Amino acid sequence: MKTAIVTGVSRGLGESLAAMLLERGYAVTGVGRASSAKLGGEDYRFVPLDLADAPAIEDALKPVFLDIAQSRPESVCLINNAAAAGPVGILGTLEDAQVQRSLAVNLFAPIAISNLFCRIFSNSSLERRIINVSSGAAQNALVGGGPYSVAKAGLEMLTKQLVAEHREPTFIAITIRPGIIDTGMQVFMREQPRDVLPSVDLFRGFHQSGQLVSADVVARKIVGKLVEAAVENGRVYAYKEL
Ligand SMILES: NC(=O)c1ccc[n+]([C@@H]2O[C@H](COP(=O)([O-])OP(=O)(O)OC[C@H]3O[C@@H](n4cnc5c(N)ncnc54)[C@H](OP(=O)(O)O)[C@@H]3O)[C@@H](O)[C@H]2O)c1
Structure with a gap:
């Protein structure tokens, strides 16, 4: 079986991806708070x-992963999708504990899960794929969105690192910048006060000009x-390009 x-x-793109994969006959493991x-x-x-x-990731x-490996799947695909957009605020105003939490969710967790994935799914006859869900914010500084941007830039390097270190033809890692999706993350960004998130007009503009795409449409692609x-x-x- 494909897994x-x-x-x-719980919501947004990840919920749509999991639903779409189940519809296509995959055995799906969802991971998150809900x-x-x-x-x-x-x-x-x-x-x-x-x-x-962070310390709970491997134990959970x-x-x-061992159970999936023992079921001898045809393929296994990990989608590092979960992320948090906050904290927002320019450098100088951020609270370190919130920055640490953001980096834990947006960068440490994908690294730890990928590390475990490579260790457990080490059989080179198994088709393995890791898809890291990034953002345009990985490439361009998002004023007031520093922790998120920095983490997404790191996540894109994780893809490169996986590809450089795991050379078997059955192992693939890619990054997707999924565009502007109509989810809670966009609501969160466009509702921020301008003095906290100076780039808020970008997000209000996406909404006002009807650029948001439904999570189901993005997930299908x-x-x-x-x-x-x-x-x-x-x-x-x-x-x-999809
Ligand atoms: N929306 C966009 O326009 C857009 C644009 C570019 C990239 N992306 C990327 O697309 C992906 C999906 O975003 P989205 O728009 O679907 O966001 P979303 O609607 O805010 O959903 C985020 C998901 O991540 C989970 N999550 C957040 N913090 C977590 C934590 N501490 N532990 C476990 N799960 C946690 C959330 O679960 P809870 O319900 O527990 O919070 C939720 O299921 C993200 O990687 C995002 O960076 C989105």
Whole structure:
């Protein structure tokens, strides 16, 4: 059976990705603080985990990854999707504890989960794929969104690192910058006061000019073009090209 592990399935893109993968016949493991009422059935399992809790990650996921490996799947795909947009604020105003939490969820967790993935799914006859969900913010500084931007830049380096270190033809890692999606993350950003998030007009503009795409539409493209189809190993994909 084809299997997928998706982080951040309670809502937004992760919920849509997990639902789409179940629809396509994948056995799906959702990981996060909460699941979604839209996800269920015998091919779905949920692992409760706060991804900010770094020491808990291996304990929670190792038995599940071992179980997946023992089921001798046809393929296994990890989608590092979960992320938090906050804290917002320019450097000089941020609280270190919040920055640390942001980096834990947005960068440390994908590294730790990928590290475990490479260790447990080491059989080179197994088709393995890691998809890191990044953002345009990885490339351009987002004024008032520093911790998120820095983490996404690091996440894109994680893709490069995986590709450089795992050379088997059955191992693929790619990055997707998924575009402007109509989720809670966009609501959070456009509702910030301008003095806290000087780039807020960018997000208000996305909304006012109708640029937001539904999570289901983005998920369908990611599953069809990046999970199921052949991809260029190591590449940064943008929503526009899907
Ligand atoms: N929306 C956009 O326009 C946009 C643009 C570019 C990139 N992206 C990227 O796309 C991905 C999905 O974003 P989205 O728009 O779907 O965001 P979202 O609606 O805010 O959903 C974020 C998901 O991450 C989970 N999450 C956050 N903190 C967590 C934690 N500490 N532990 C476990 N799970 C946690 C959330 O779970 P809880 O319900 O527990 O908080 C939720 O399931 C992210 O990587 C984001 O950076 C989004």
